[in-house]
Amino acid sequence: MQADIYKENGFFLDEWQLLEDEQALPTEPGRFLVSLERFVAAPEAFASLPEIAILVRAGDDVTVLAPHLDRFTMVAIEFAAFSDGRGYSSARLLRQRLCYHGELRAVGDVLLDQIPLMRRCGFDAFKVVHEPTRRALETGHLAEVPLYLQPAARPDEQPAGARAWARSPAGLAR
Amino acid sequence: MYRYDEFDESFVSSRVAQFRDQVRRRLSGDLTEDQFKPLRLMNGVYLQLHAYMLRVAIPYGTLNARQMRKLAEVARTYDRGYGHFTTRQNIQFNWPRLQDVPDILAELAEVEMHAIQTSGNCIRNVTADHFAGAAADEVADPRPYAEILRQWSSLHPEFSFLPRKFKIAVTGAAHDRAAVQVHDIGLQLMRDEAGAIGFTVFVGGGLGRTPMVARKVRDFLPETDLLAYTEAILRVYNRYGRRDNKYKARVKILMHETGLETLRADIEREFQEVRSGVLDLPKAEVDRISAYFAPPPFVPEQAGEADAFARALASDPALATFAERNLAPHKAPGYASLTISLKPIGEAPGDASAEQMELVADLAETFGHDEIRVSHEQNLVLPHVRKADVPEIFRRLRGAGLAEANAGLITDIIACPGMDYCALATARSIPVAQRISERFAASGRQREIGDLKVKISGCINACGHHHVGHIGILGVEKKGEEYYQITLGGSGDENTSIGQIVGRGFSYDGIVDAVETVVDTYLGLRQSPQEDFLAAYRRVGDTPFKEALYGTA
Numbered sequence A: 001m002q003a004d005i006y007k008e009n010g011f012f013l014d015e016w017q018l019l020e021d022e023q024a025l026p027t028e029p030g031r032f033l034v035s036l037e038r039f040v041a042a043p044e045a046f047a048s049l050p051e052i053a054i055l056v057r058a059g060d061d062v063t064v065l066a067p068h069l070d071r072f073t074m075v076a077i078e079f080a081a082f083s084d085g086r087g088y089s090s091a092r093l094l095r096q097r098l099c100y101h102g103e104l105r106a107v108g109d110v111l112l113d114q115i116p117l118m119r120r121c122g123f124d125a126f127k128v129v130h131e132p133t134r135r136a137l138e139t140g141h142l143a144e145v146p147l148y149l150q151p152a153a154r155p156d157e158q159p160a161g162a163r164a165w166a167r168s169p170a171g172l173a174r
Numbered sequence B: 001m002y003r004y005d006e007f008d009e010s011f012v013s014s015r016v017a018q019f020r021d022q023v024r025r026r027l028s029g030d031l032t033e034d035q036f037k038p039l040r041l042m043n044g045v046y047l048q049l050h051a052y053m054l055r056v057a058i059p060y061g062t063l064n065a066r067q068m069r070k071l072a073e074v075a076r077t078y079d080r081g082y083g084h085f086t087t088r089q090n091i092q093f094n095w096p097r098l099q100d101v102p103d104i105l106a107e108l109a110e111v112e113m114h115a116i117q118t119s120g121n122c123i124r125n126v127t128a129d130h131f132a133g134a135a136a137d138e139v140a141d142p143r144p145y146a147e148i149l150r151q152w153s154s155l156h157p158e159f160s161f162l163p164r165k166f167k168i169a170v171t172g173a174a175h176d177r178a179a180v181q182v183h184d185i186g187l188q189l190m191r192d193e194a195g196a197i198g199f200t201v202f203v204g205g206g207l208g209r210t211p212m213v214a215r216k217v218r219d220f221l222p223e224t225d226l227l228a229y230t231e232a233i234l235r236v237y238n239r240y241g242r243r244d245n246k247y248k249a250r251v252k253i254l255m256h257e258t259g260l261e262t263l264r265a266d267i268e269r270e271f272q273e274v275r276s277g278v279l280d281l282p283k284a285e286v287d288r289i290s291a292y293f294a295p296p297p298f299v300p301e302q303a304g305e306a307d308a309f310a311r312a313l314a315s316d317p318a319l320a321t322f323a324e325r326n327l328a329p330h331k332a333p334g335y336a337s338l339t340i341s342l343k344p345i346g347e348a349p350g351d352a353s354a355e356q357m358e359l360v361a362d363l364a365e366t367f368g369h370d371e372i373r374v375s376h377e378q379n380l381v382l383p384h385v386r387k388a389d390v391p392e393i394f395r396r397l398r399g400a401g402l403a404e405a406n407a408g409l410i411t412d413i414i415a416c417p418g419m420d421y422c423a424l425a426t427a428r429s430i431p432v433a434q435r436i437s438e439r440f441a442a443s444g445r446q447r448e449i450g451d452l453k454v455k456i457s458g459c460i461n462a463c464g465h466h467h468v469g470h471i472g473i474l475g476v477e478k479k480g481e482e483y484y485q486i487t488l489g490g491s492g493d494e495n496t497s498i499g500q501i502v503g504r505g506f507s508y509d510g511i512v513d514a515v516e517t518v519v520d521t522y523l524g525l526r527q528s529p530q531e532d533f534l535a536a537y538r539r540v541g542d543t544p545f546k547e548a549l550y551g552t553a
């Protein structure tokens, strides 16, 4: 299996296994990714599974996860198409409104030019299956405008000068 | 006007570098056309009928002489010697090559210009009243707020892949010259009883195939909440706007399907979560940005100046006609805002040659405190000129074919590019504008008709704003032929209304006669020359016009 989960410091193996909505609950131990829809329909059904993560699809309302977020160390937000921007709002709501601190992973149609925007909305992991994107990331090419004109979901961004919202990326003080 | 600091400079040049890299990856095949398309659109690059088109941002339509000269240079070097000013106060170049676009953008960056968010499903270039900072009837200058919104929305990480494009317009005067009620968000500057600035907020306006007038969601939004409230609107739209059908994806459809009360409640709920946080607009930031838009040092009116101007008008009828139509009241005594019509009789509306752009730049420098505006009516404006200088300005404009005295008249037509350039067009629009313009060219006749806005679109997407034309013309295709539908009674001001279709369409040959019939009908029924077309239409309705056009009511 190829290590296809891109994070700040490289590519990692995907340790989560997708549990399809129609699939029976597994009896053997493991780390399972469950859709938000299935989980919120019957949260108690998952009591026997110590490690689950949530898959948020476009159109899902992430705020329904509020009472359960302690249970998850990973939430994946799916981009069915890169041009569907709902996942960016879901990410900011999870990070900023629900104060979720676990891994926030972008999955689906994840491409190089969207990754910098996703990071600013709070994503810190990306499942990358698009070959040119992978190649670019491996060479450290992030294709970003590293100056920002509005606050977003990363508290570690640095103010860039005295202007109200001018910022630069974490660790890149100007 | 706004000046870049070091941060803005680096920001824009980084954006150029990013786009250069995106073009490189497209040409190498790393990006498919489907993947590249939203990226190029977000930087103003369209694929048109014959070539790529580059749309350069002119934020809230304000630019200086140096920038105008650069646009002329780009027109000459990379295009065919002209540019096209648009209804969104931007400029389009119709013939650049894709591989040249990064170089063009780098040149534009030298004069603090860019093409960021002039297209795509993102927050577009913010527009404002073209007389901002000059108009006699202004509550406050809308441009500082337009600039604050422009900055906040630039490369916004959450709102770059919205369901559809998103347009914001700001007006600072009660008489709305920015058509705010046909925008996704329209902001009308107000003062409360204590004199504090705030905004009446409209949401859900738009033209296109389903024209809708925006609904008021807030009577008075305090200045400090501007960005928090805007973010709340955008988040609600991004989450709940339709994505299954691009013709139903604008916020106007969300407004229509959700209903005003529910949508307003959704926005307010989101706003309660966002407000009083990092997006609160600090007074110091408003003051800092406003300082860029401080009025120029106006020259006090000299004794006798007004009389001399009156004498000049009396001795030159052409000048008098020009002054009557193309000068607008200014807040400083002795000053006026001067409209340079880009609608010479028989020409394509909104086009300007490189030489014409350079002349306008010279005039702005010599007589106009180095300020130029682009109006959404596709004209240029020198917002601050002394009336005493108008005779000389007029003389020089006349030498360049730019002295048409038709601002606001029937030949001051808005027309989209239509079949001549646009890949989506179903009919020609520029030639129709040219023919109407020729038909009504006689100066006396136009002035007798008075204020009349004619707007023409070459397809149902309505880029020519025909829905808000007093007379709107929509070109459609039927069995391989062009047909033109007439709508009457549209208006894009503080009393916005969508024009009503008057009846079956007219052929390409017949449309000009039909417009003339409408105009003659109006002339026959108006109560006085002071009752303009729109007022008369609103009084009598469409029956007399139907009778005249079709012989039946």
Ligand code: SF4
Pocket: B416, B417, B418, B419, B422, B423, B424, B425, B426, B457, B458, B459, B460, B461, B462, B463, B464
């Ligand atoms: S209205 Fe239609 S023809 Fe005209 S510019 Fe828009 S899309 Fe093209």
